[in-house]
Amino acid sequence: MKFMKIGTKPDTFYTEEATRTVISDAPSDFVIQINNIHYLLHKFPLLPKCGLLQRLCSDSGDLEKVSIKLHDIPGGEDAFEMCAKFCYGITINLSAYNFVPAFCAAKFLRMTESVEKGNFVPKLEAFFNLCILEGWKDSITALQTTVKLPEWSENLGIIRKCIDSIVEKILTPPAKVAWSYTYTRPGYTKKQHHSVPKDWWTEDISDLDVDLFRCIITAVRATHVLPPQLIGEALHVYACRWLPDTTRTPPQTDEELMENNRRIVDSVVSMIPGDKGAVSVGFLLRLTVIANYLRVSPATKTDLLRRSGLQLEEATVDDLIFPSNSPADPEFYNIDLVLEVLESFLVLWRRQSPAAASEWDRSAQVLGTMRKVGKLIDSYLQVVARDVNMPVSKVVSLAEALPDIAREDHDGIYKAINIYLKEHGDLSKADKKRLCRILDCQKLSPEVRAHAVKNERLPLRTVVQVLFFEQERDRGSNSKAAAATHDRHKHKPLPITPSLFHEPGKQTMPSSRESDSQSHKLKLGAANVHDKFSSSTTGKKDNPLLQMQNKRSGGKLALKNERKGVRLETQQVDHQGHNMGRKS
Structure with missing residues (x-):
């Protein structure tokens, strides 16, 4: 942080009740009222440097003591007092924290070079251009202080110059970053990492107001220099800086604070790049939870659900574990929101499904995505099934939302059902049947079928189905084995017979066809011989x-x-x- 010291005299201003005055041998002849504060000052130090005060005093005539009201001075009494001290030659310390109000007040009072050489405005401009804009954190600090004087700061070009300076530094290659920055990622230490991280700038700009933050992100994106992932990381850091953690903090009751948080969510969501993977699905899901908690606009929630559904295949079970903040829901897990995300995924998945059979590569990719989501949902159901307050209707609704092709096998959903039956021992027979109706017993592995047959928690109908399909599978296996054996005998090679055109003197074996014919003839001949010549046999x-x-x-x-x-x-x-x- 850079400072500029102006003036050499000690501070002689003091307060007496609601009056501020300066120690002087001369009596006060100039009274300035700002809000509820009265300043008892002198014309001689002030008028030569303040063009506005010169005009106001000239309008009041030749009165010995002039009283002026300056209620609309930007920055209020604090900013005016810095300008007054400059006129008296009293020491003031300028920094990025107080530059904006001092500069706006000096402009308001017309303390310009045309009024007096070496006036306050040119000194402030030099400090701004040579010190504040050259520094990384100084530029951010000065920009943040413009929140209190947005119109004046905009008209005087302070906001634009600060944003340009910040964006220029963000676009600087990390190897050329020579200024200090804030980077407090867990496990990161500058001693161990000699190179500058690519997202070195994200934490410092997260201190800005959301509108100023939006201006910087918009300007950076317009250059097309940084990848979408870095923009997404900046949004992630900003959201973590300002938005509440719904898993730890109690529900907020301050409507003003909630409205500000809604504004932040709307802004962050609108700035997320359209590129898939620009932000993680975990971040999208957390934003969805917060948006649901804050009751943001339907458009924002729909956009979040769409983005979350688009990347649902990348999620883990931990990403889906978020508590329910609704007092009307006794269950701990917010399964309704997971169902909404899944339904959004299914809508997108149906649009991506190939219409032509020739698109085999795309078809395999789409099917693989569906299988990943199917395993994710079954694993999630295994977690929420342990919630004793989780109604069976919500478990069934989420499980049935997946199409049949999403599950290559039903081992995962069987495990979830078994856990739910174990944790809900008082479940009615009707609910048990309703829950187990999800199972496709033909898609159970041999190990799971063996467990299901002995599972006393399952309805008898389900166990019978498992046994039936087990027998059908065994019968089919035996039939296949018999058919394979028959095929092996059927295709057994015949013995090789010598040629009929044999050499004289060599014996030949008759062919199988010839042998059958001769055998048949021998039998017939023997029968006739036996009939006619039995006496001579x-x-x-x-x-x-x-x-x-x-x-x-x-x-x-x-x-x-x-x-x-x-x-x-x-x-x-x-x-x-x-x-x-x-x-x-």
């Missing part, structure tokens, strides 16, 4: 196949001999006839 009886072969060969031999006998007789007859012809 002889041979080995131990081997039926050999028996049939012997019978078959015996039949052929008899027929052959019979045919030979016929031919022999015919030849004999022909021979006899030939001889008789020769004799005759």
Whole structure:
């Protein structure tokens, strides 16, 4: 913090009741009234330096003692007294804290260079340009003091110059930051971290009024130099600086304070960059809780729900754990707000779902997002199920809000149901059935099914369903095993047979088709042989196949001999006839 000392005389102002006067041998001839304070001063030190007082005194004529009212002087009596001390040559110390009221009052009194050389206004301007605007914290401090004199500060260009100086320093590369700054993150020490963090500026500007803070953030974003994540971090720091922690502080009753907090929430939400990931989903959810607690405008709450739903897949269970601040709700957890965020997510998810089957990559990504949210909600239900005041209707509503594809299995929701039944032992049978109706027993893992079968807390109907699907699964497994065995036998390779075109003298094995045909013929032949030539059947009886072969060969031999006998007789007859012809 830089200071400027002006004047050399000691302070001789003193107060007597509601009157401020200065110790002097000369009697007072100039009375200035500001609000309820009367200043008994002298014309000689004041008039040469104050153009306004010169004009007012000239209007009053040649009166020896002039009385003037300056109720509308910016900065009030404190600012006027600094100007008066400058006229008397009394020492004053200027800093970023008192510069703005002193400068506005000096401008009001027209203490300019044109009135007297080396006047108060040019000295203040030099201090402002050479000291305050060159410093990081001085610029922020001076800007913050403009809150009390917004119109004067705006018209005199103080606000614009301070904002320009601050933005210029924010855009400075961290390696070139040479001024002091405030950075109190947990676990951070400058001795261990030699480099300047990228968000070094966020804590200092969080001291500003929300309107001034908005001006700086807007100016920084307009340059497009810093990434959205840094803007989001600045908003996060500012919200933590000003907004109440609803998990620790009791409900606020000061309507003025609540209205100011509503204004902060509205401003912060409106400044969040549209880029996904600019702020964490945890911060968005905390803002949503605070907005719900402060009863902000519907537009702000809707925007927060939309942003929270857009990043719900990134949330953890801890992000969803926030207490209910409504006295009408006996439960500890604010499950209604979680349901609102989930419904907002589902609306966005349905819009993103691919309409064409060709969008497989996008479809897988969207499905993965839904599965993450499904696991998150089931894990959250496992936590809120321990609340003894949590009604079953709210648990069912949140669990049923998820579509079927959100749960790849139902192990998580089963665990939540089991915890709820354990913590709510007096639950009616109807409520138990209503709760367990959420379960899809076909989507339970073998370990969970084994637990469910022995779970005495579950309704009998649910246990029967688990057993039924377990048997169906086993039956299906057996059928698949049998089908697999059949397929293995069906596709067993046939034995390789030698070619029919074998070399002479080598034996060949008949093909399977040929073998079946010959076997069939052998059987038929044996049966006929047995019928016709049973009386002449002889041979080995131990081997039926050999028996049939012997019978078959015996039949052929008899027929052959019979045919030979016929031919022999015919030849004999022909021979006899030939001889008789020769004799005759």
